[in-house]
Amino acid sequence: MKKLQPTLTFTVLILSASLIFSSCKKITKTTTFNLSYTKDVTIPSTTSINLPFNLITPDIQTESSSSFEGNNTRADLVDKIQLQSLVLSINSPTGGNFNFLKAVTIRLSASGLADTTIASKNNLQNTGDNSLSLDVSSVNLKDYLIKDKITLTLNSTTDELLTADYSIKVQSVFKVEARLIK
Numbered sequence: 735m736k737k738l739q740p741t742l743t744f745t746v747l748i749l750s751a752s753l754i755f756s757s758c759k760k761i762t763k764t765t766t767f768n769l770s771y772t773k774d775v776t777i778p779s780t781t782s783i784n785l786p787f788n789l790i791t792p793d794i795q796t797e798s799s800s801s802f803e804g805n806n807t808r809a810d811l812v813d814k815i816q817l818q819s820l821v822l823s824i825n826s827p828t829g830g831n832f833n834f835l836k837a838v839t840i841r842l843s844a845s846g847l848a849d850t851t852i853a854s855k856n857n858l859q860n861t862g863d864n865s866l867s868l869d870v871s872s873v874n875l876k877d878y879l880i881k882d883k884i885t886l887t888l889n890s891t892t893d894e895l896l897t898a899d900y901s902i903k904v905q906s907v908f909k910v911e912a913r914l915i916k
Contacts, residue, residue: 762913767805768818769798769879769908773886774825777900780892784836789888791904798880807912809880814911817870820853824864825901833860836893840868840904844881879908 773791780787802808820840824830839854852875853868878884886904 764813764911765805765807765914766909766911767801769796769801769815769910770906771796771884771908772903772905775888775902775904777890777896777902779898780896783892783895786889786891789890791886791888793883793885795883796879796881798882801910802912805910805912806914808915811913811915812876812880812910813913814874815876815879815908816872817852817875818907818909819905820868820870820907821905822866822868823903823905825903827898827900830898830900831862831864832858832866833862834892834894834896834900835866836891838866838868838891839889841887841889842875842878843885843887844878844883847877847881849887850875850878875908879910 771794773794775789775791777789798809802812822832822838824832835858837854837856837858840852841849842852843849850873851871852873853870855866855868858866886906888902888904
């Protein structure tokens with residue numbers, strides 16, 4: 735019985751120490767999810783080429799608070815939001831394509847923040863495509879997407895005359911990385 739006592743005491747000490755040291759290590763659980771937005775803009779028919787012009791989307795309601803809540807997080811727990819993709823698609827005219835575009839840059843703005851470039855495509859070739867995936871930046875857009883609304887500005891240059899208005903769908907997907915509510 736006496737030999738068993740020191741072994742039992744040693745085992746209890748080891749277990750106690752491992753519990754104390756393991757409880758000091760805090761594990762932070764994270765989540766990753768997407769915020770997707772779609773907005774239409776119209777490029778009016780033109781009478782000139784090689785002149786840059788801007789198209790501003792109507793305000794886009796981010797509804798980020800409800801998206802954060804649905805993913806068990808909050809704005810103050812968001813670490814990073816980055817643009818994953820931005821695609822332009824022609825709604826009309828039927829059979830329309832992006833051959834008229836020479837270059838396009840998309841800028842993001844929100845109340846109280848400076849505009850920032852989030853996507854672009856330059857030296858576009860006449861490929862006949864009616865959908866265009868832009869090259870996206872790796873900027874952390876957290877401060878913009880936690881706002882109630884954002885605006886996209888399309889800075890474009892054409893290299894062909896447009897004889898009809900073009901309705902363009904702008905589809906963006908943002909990846910959110912955040913810590914979970916405890």
